[in-house]
Amino acid sequence: xxxxxxxxxxxxxxxxxxxxxxxxxxxxxxxxxxxxxxxxxxxxxxxxxxxxxxxxxxxxxxxxxxxxxxxxxxxxxxxxxxxxxxxxxxxxxxxxxxxxxxxxxxxxxxxxxxxxxxxxxxxxxxxxxxxxxxxxxxxxxxxxxxxxxxxxxxxxxxxxxxxxxxxxxxxxxxxxxxxxxxxxxxxxxxxxxxxxxxxxxxxxxxxxxxxxxxxxxxxxxxxxxxxxxxxxxxxxxxxxxxxxxxxxxxxxxxxxxxxxxxxxxxxxxxxxxxxxxxxxxxxxxxxxxxxxxxxxxxxxxxxxxxxxxxxxxxxxxxxxxxxxxxxxxxxxxxxxxxxxxxxxxxxxxxxxxxxxxxxxxxxxxxxxxxxxxxxxxxxxxxxxxxxxxxxxxxxxxxxxxxxxxxxxxxxxxxxxxxxxxxxxxxxxxxxxxxxxxxxxxxxxxxxxxxxxxxxxxxxxxxxxxxxxxxxxxxxxxxxxxxxx
DNA sequence: CGTGTTTGACCCGCGC
DNA sequence: GCGCGGGTCAAACACG
Numbered sequence: 001x002x003x004x005x006x007x008x009x010x011x012x013x014x015x016x017x018x019x020x021x022x023x024x025x026x027x028x029x030x031x032x033x034x035x036x037x038x039x040x041x042x043x044x045x046x047x048x049x050x051x052x053x054x055x056x057x058x059x060x061x062x063x064x065x066x067x068x069x070x071x072x073x074x075x076x077x078x079x080x081x082x083x084x085x086x087x088x089x090x091x092x093x094x095x096x097x098x099x100x101x102x103x104x105x106x107x108x109x110x111x112x113x114x115x116x117x118x119x120x121x122x123x124x125x126x127x128x129x130x131x132x133x134x135x136x137x138x139x140x141x142x143x144x145x146x147x148x149x150x151x152x153x154x155x156x157x158x159x160x161x162x163x164x165x166x167x168x169x170x171x172x173x174x175x176x177x178x179x180x181x182x183x184x185x186x187x188x189x190x191x192x193x194x195x196x197x198x199x200x201x202x203x204x205x206x207x208x209x210x211x212x213x214x215x216x217x218x219x220x221x222x223x224x225x226x227x228x229x230x231x232x233x234x235x236x237x238x239x240x241x242x243x244x245x246x247x248x249x250x251x252x253x254x255x256x257x258x259x260x261x262x263x264x265x266x267x268x269x270x271x272x273x274x275x276x277x278x279x280x281x282x283x284x285x286x287x288x289x290x291x292x293x294x295x296x297x298x299x300x301x302x303x304x305x306x307x308x309x310x311x312x313x314x315x316x317x318x319x320x321x322x323x324x325x326x327x328x329x330x331x332x333x334x335x336x337x338x339x340x341x342x343x344x345x346x347x348x349x350x351x352x353x354x355x356x357x358x359x360x361x362x363x364x365x366x367x368x369x370x371x372x373x374x375x376x377x378x379x380x381x382x383x384x385x386x387x388x389x390x391x392x393x394x395x396x397x398x399x400x401x402x403x404x405x406x407x408x409x410x411x412x413x414x415x416x417x418x419x420x421x422x423x424x425x426x427x428x429x430x431x432x433x434x435x436x437x438x439x440x441x442x443x444x445x446x447x448x449x450x451x452x453x454x455x456x457x458x459x460x461x462x463x464x465x466x467x468x469x470x471x472x473x474x475x476x477x478x479x480x481x482x483x484x
Numbered sequence: 485c486g487t488g489t490t491t492g493a494c495c496c497g498c499g500c
Numbered sequence: 501g502c503g504c505g506g507g508t509c510a511a512a513c514a515c516g
Contacts, residue, residue: 258489260508273507277488287507 239321240301240369242291249288250300253314254278256286267292279308297373324368 243250256274264271269290276284284304291297302321310318 257487259510261490262506262508265505271506285507 238301238303238367239324240299240367241321241372242297242299242369243372244294244296245298246296247298248272249274250298251313252300252317253311254284254306254317264289269295276304276306278306278310278314282307294373299369301367320370324370 241250249256255277257277258272259275260273261270262273267289269292271287271289274286274288276282276286282304284302284306286303287299287301289299289301291299306314306318
């Protein structure tokens with residue numbers, strides 16, 4: 001908790017914290033040597049050029065050097081092995097199989113021995129990789145969890161700033177911002193960091209509960225707390241996803257129960273209302289409606305926060321939608337157009353295949369629409385102009401959509417510079433995947449980026465052998481060049 | 485019989 | 501105050 005506050009007050013450190021590997025180390029107290037059983041394997045997937053003739057080894061950490069030297073030694077041994085197999089001592093790869101026709105029968109025993117050794121080595125290596133895989137999985141879970149909590153703190157901090165700005169503006173008699181009033185949540189948010197007394201359990205969860213209870217809730221619904229008349233209405237944030245799909249529903253990993261259907265005005269296609277049934281009282285709801293212009297396009301609108309753990313498939317969707325919602329939040333404080341835009345760019349530049357993002361402020365609730373229906377290459381070109389038209393939006397809700405949001409800190413510099421590095425898992429729906437095979441690649445890139453983000457503390461890509469870039473199939477596409 | 489869907493009725497907010 | 505439209509409820513129904 002304390003760390004989060006410190007981090008929030010030191011913008012320069014924000015990025016460091018959210019960089020996967022550093023974040024991982026800091027949160028899990030995993031020093032590189034402890035990650036692996038035998039020798040060091042950097043959690044980030046580093047591209048090591050085993051065949052480079054470069055004579056200047058990187059001057060990184062000692063562990064990394066030792067790893068490289070080990071690789072060099074192995075190559076050397078393999079080279080020598082052609083002439084003198086006995087010189088090869090590395091247990092990992094034993095190439096001392098004498099398969100030459102001239103070898104006598106007396107050598108078969110030695111060959112068997114070598115084969116056994118090789119087998120044992122491979123088995124050990126396989127076990128080691130399994131252990132690593134398991135550990136990385138655990139780390140990934142932890143990162144997701146920590147990001148979730150951190151994002152909430154950032155959101156809370158932003159809410160506080162927002163409130164200050166609005167207060168100042170009111171005092172000056174020039175309420176230039178969106179006139180929509182601050183809400184009950186604002187007060188809760190503002191008081192949250194200091195007001196821990198009397199709270200049981202995780203205060204973060206408490207705030208989420210409060211947020212959820214106001215989200216999309218009917219005053220009649222027994223599940224939701226009814227707002228007192230004296231309280232101002234709660235402004236909701238929604239994320240709408242457009243995807244081509246013939247199916248009546250898109251698969252997002254959650255279980256839904258239909259509770260209503262309506263013919264909305266202006267669209268002959270009925271709008272279906274679904275409620276999450278993965279947990280009792282989960283306030284998350286979604287609307288599904290076909291696009292009037294193109295009936296193959298399914299528009300799914302999400303709102304609310306899950307009050308239960310999500311399966312991985314649902315987390316993927318949650319990350320994407322919550323990232324979109326984070327865009328709303330990042331621009332919610334009405335600081336300035338430029339700043340808001342830079343924030344939104346910061347979020348969406350990380351989403352390689354969330355192409356067309358549009359905000360609707362005319363709707364009763366701030367809604368962001370992610371259009372997955374167009375060609376990704378085209379989208380990359382389109383998005384820039386689409387996003388540059390974004391205006392700051394006063395979304396007073398915390399868009400903790402769908403469980404496990406991930407958010408970039410304020411004005412986070414991109415680690416890959418021109419090449420954007422995705423930190424969001426955008427493989428969202430089977431329908432979208434079907435129409436856009438690049439989603440699979442994007443997912444791989446996103447996972448790779450989480451597991452193997454490049455190290456560094458300044459946010460620049462100063463690591464020539466970083467593990468993220470070589471696996472990122474971004475089509476050379478930074479969605480928004482020049483984003484900070 | 486339990487679970488999910490359908491559908492008409494109802495509630496509520498908003499604009500006029 | 502009234503009408504309209506969005507959202508939700510809940511009884512009836514379907515299905516495995």
